[in-house]
Amino acid sequence: MESLAGRFILLWGWRRSLVAFLAGALAILAQAPYDFFAVCFVSFPVLVWALDGAIAERPGRMLQRLKPAFAVGWWFGFGYFVAGLWWVGGAMLVEAQDFAWALPVAIIILPAIMATFYGLAAALARLFWSDDIGRIAALAASFALFEWLRTFVLTGFPWNPIGYAAMPIPLLMQSVSVVGVPGMNALAVFVFAMPALLAGYRNILPGLGIALLLIGAHVGFGYFRLRQPETPPVRPLSVRIVQPSIDQSMKIDSTSQDDIFRTLLDLSAAPVPAGRPKPSLIVWPETSLPFLLTDRPDALVAIGELLSDGKALLAGNVRAEGERHDIRRYYNSVVAINDAGEITDAVDKLHLVPGGEYLPFSGLFHRIGIDRIIAMPTEFSPGTERHPITVPGGLKAATFVCYEIIFPHEVSQGASGADFIVNVTNDAWFGDTPGPYQHFRSAQIRAVETGLPIVRSANNGISGVIDSRGRVVDAFALNVRGTLDVTLSVPSPSPALLGDAGRNGLVVAGLLALFGIGMSLLQRLRRI
Template sequence: MQRLAGRIILLWGWRRALVAFLAGALAVLGQAPYDFFAACFLSFPVLVLLLDGAAGEAGAGPLGRLKPAFAVGWWFGFGYFLAGLWWIGGALLVEADSFAWAMPLAIVGIPLVLAFFYGFATAVARLMWSDGIGRIAATAFGFALAEWLRGFLFTGFPWNAIGYAAMPVPLMMQAVSVIGMNGMNALAVFVFAMPALLAGRRHIWAGAALAALLVAADLGFGYVRLAAPEPPASRHLDLRIVQPSVDLSEKWDASVRDRIFATMLAMSSEPPQKGHEKPQLILWPETAVPFLFTERPDALTAIGDMLTDGQMLLAGAIREEGPATAGGDARYYNSVVAINDQGEIVDAVDKVHLVPFGEYLPFDDLFSRLGIDQFVAGPMSLSAGSSRHPITIPGSIQAALFICYEVIFPQLVGVDVASSELIVNVTNDAWFGDTPGPYQHFRQAQVRAAENGLPLLRVANNGISAVVDPRGRVVDALAINARGVIDVRLPIWRQDTVSAGQRTTNGFVVIILLVATSLIAIATTRLRAN
């Protein structure tokens, strides 16, 4: 082991970059749909050993001394994000004639940019480098800080945060309800990197004991929380999730819109599945309505005719608002509209966190002059909603709605569900086909349920649609590319969790403890050297 470790430490040039790249790519196996988290116990120790050998030249300035460590982290991140996000390019093939040219930008460009976060992580870690367990804590601190920044800088994109690799099943998800994603990211890297101690002689047994204690605490807390009896349900909700699996090549084709809409109505009005009651609530996916209601008011009449007394439909739709001034342009929103049994829109929630280049074009004046428009989504550029509020659904239940990838932002969800009893996530992952993308998206939504102690209803055009209980367990689901409905009688109960703010605080306490461990290790090393 020490001989192999020595070879890794002494790598330089393209060999060091290649090993870092491969280690990052290997770490993706810890994410859905693979869930082979054991791969991280190899990739992160390799990263630590590469950082052991990433000392800068003695005569270089502060930034120069960190350059080798930054390069190691950047190559690790490039491998991680390239292997984990390559499927994004599939969205550009839906309209290949117009957007195939941009595939290199999506497949390679996004990982190139995101890799800077992991380069930052390893540079920060190298600032606190020592021997033994101190460098493990420094690595975990650097990655926890980088993942936190990745959640909000440049609009934020915390997809495939390292902590998800430590939560492949509900048993291992429960701790996130206490320490949040910040804490899970920190502890995941800390435990994953611990085998690097086997390459030396210091702290081996202490590290093994600490890693075992953390894993046991996570599993023990998960077991206790899952084994606890469910509290009495305050109410029950009979609901239907409709997964139509519409071909995106037809989505905005005027010649087939009526057929798509008729299919949605027919699936929604099917008799209840055996053993279930008539649904009080019906859910359609993101942008399921294939036209604007302002252009087709007869569609609302058809929906009202389909719904029976007391039923409500939550449907993903593009919502149009007329120009604020004469001669102005209309504004369009990616929305979920609530329609009652009279065919009336009684409430709506607009998507607040839009996808750059997908739903709107940042710096649109500049890009428009270059002839570049948004790459995917609908036939128009969208505006962001100003705020989000819960929608009251049958049974006077307060439902917090999140459209598409809004659900991957822990803080956004945690704040907005504070006064809600149910999380609803509508999405359209059909852009990405049967690739890892929809599975990764579903896993992150599933973790939001366990994190906030609330049931989750997820409705996707082509999957994965599912009902998830407040502890993150899947009650029922439809597979990718399946067409069908889910009928469920959902008990409404909330699993007690700490608040979103307290989870954030607890996560930073974990991060501070890692900093303290690193500083103690540095001080001990210097004392031994003297």
């Protein structure tokens, strides 16, 4: 093992960059839909050994000394994000004649920007490097810090954080309820990188012992928590999830509006399977209606006729404010409609997708004739506040549109006071790629973090119900058209086990940072 590590340490120039790139690309196999987490026990030791050899030829100022480490981390991140986000380019091909030019933005520029976070993480860790277990702790803490920054810097895009690799199944998801995603990021890198110690003679047994202890605690806690009953009383809610599987090219075709609406009505009115109660709540996916409800009162009448007494519909729909078309503001919303065909409530999407739902630096881009990067029907305005929507049975639903579900802190805050979560999305933009599976995995993690079940309605998949422990109660595969009738078990809210999970995670990362810094300082003192 020491001979193998030496080869990686001695790599130079493009060879070292290529190895870092391949190690990062390999690590994506630990994410959904592959879930082969064992590859990280290869990728992260390789990253550690590459950083061991990342020494500037002519040590000078600090930035010059850290440049090789940044390059290693950046190439690792570039491989990770290119392999993990290539499917985003599918959105640019829906109307390829207008938006194919933006394909490099999705498959090269976006990964390059995301890779900067990993480059900075590697550079920061290298600042406190040592030749023992301290460098593993420093790397873990640094990755946790920059993964956390990735949740809000540049509007935030915490897609596929490293910690998810340690949570492929519900048994291994439960620890996130205690330490949050920040803590899982720190602990995952710490454990995944531990085999790098096999190449030396310092801290091998303590390091492997700590790794085995953490793995045992991770598995054991998951087993313990999954065996615990949900907090009584459990209140049932019969829900029908509609997955219309409308092709994206059809959704943006104005001549297909009535056909799409009729499909939604027919699916919603389909007979209930034998032995199941009639649904009290029907859920349609993001931007399911291809028109403004305020412009089509006949549609509201039809929805009212669909719903029996006391039932309700939650539908993803574009909402507009303002009378004149030239000054209207449009919102990507979830609207609640009652059995009288009345809109009783609405919650607008707060966290919009840059380049899709709105264009950053729009004034500059508008001057050169660019109003968006993908074929969305219009530019949206962000909502101003989020509140739970009351549904039949007096239960409260916290609603999140599309990729809002990937933001841990936003979901935790927005779901406060709610009984369950509704996530509507339209992943038809990305076809049969890893994207929808990765998106669904984020929803599972949010369920465990918040302790709330999630009802998810997607245009073409993955629609389903996730319980408060991250287990999939039932779900539709991609590209299936139909309805899913599920009795949602809504547990009474239970207090957090050990306080705020996100804050706990930052504490874990901080302790690892102190340990790494301490080991580095101790090693330097020994050399004096």
